[in-house]
């Protein structure tokens with residue numbers, strides 16, 4: 001026995017290349033991803049196959065797919081330590097997806113909340129891909145035999161159907177798939193829109209949303225217009241119910257500076273929002289500056305980004321194809 005070999009648990013997650021990353025994505029999740037490699041073997045991929053279940057502008061999708069990779073790397077996701085790849089570069093996803101389609105019931109897909117939501121939003125394009133979206137996602141996951149699948153609350157139902165499909169398949173053919181656990185609790189901050197403190201920060205409300213690639217002057221302007229509170233107390237005090245806008249700014253400041261809420265209250269004691277808001281803006285600008293500069297540098301280095309995707313696809317394919325071969329054999333496909 002080699003004593004020093006620690007076998008790390010494996011985790012895998014998919015990300016839609018759906019647009020520029022923002023402060024909510026970063027402080028809420030991505031900021032903590034770099035450290036995951038200490039405890040896990042990590043696989044992340046851009047889910048471009050999933051993205052076309054909603055109509056896309058091809059040139060835009062292509063651009064976002066590389067730019068978003070640059071932004072993730074700039075946020076600290078090291079391609080040497082993590083396997084980063086593009087879903088469409090690993091054909092095994094589509095291949096296993098087809099097989100699993102034949103082990104998934106129409107009824108269970110009809111009950112998925114995301115399908116119901118998206119098909120009511122895009123009534124002119126209720127395509128079969130939208131319907132079988134969870135099956136492809138199950139294939140994404142099961143190919144890699146991960147222990148954990150970190151996802152947002154909205155994707156939990158998809159991990160559950162993945163487990164159901166895997167269990168069903170295993171009950172017929174023996175232990176082919178590891179049954180993965182969803183990993184929901186992130187110890188990240190929950191960040192709200194700067195002008196809509198009741199709603200999560202979202203790119204659909206760009207004025208209250210700080211993008212990682214925003215220029216400093218834009219960040220400053222967005223914070224200047226941030227909602228504080230309706231009363232005239234003008235006091236930096238943490239009260240999520242009475243002063244959600246102020247509490248949100250304090251959470252942002254706390255996360256980027258590492259200071260506690262008490263320290264922040266003390267720092268701005270008697271100073272009011274006129275001092276507080278620019279201070280938060282400044283802290284965010286300085287925190288994001290190296291990330292933006294690194295992302296900008298990487299976005300210009302297409303050869304490097306291509307090499308990351310190429311390398312990632314090779315590493316991912318090796319793992320994925322092993323599972324796919326096993327599945328093909330189990331279901332009775334004739335092997336050469």
Ligand code: TRP
Nearest residue numbers: 013014015016047050137140141
């Ligand atoms: N459906 C996920 C989302 O929209 C993205 C995704 C695709 C995914 N395949 C996955 C997440 C596999 C985790 C595991 O966020």
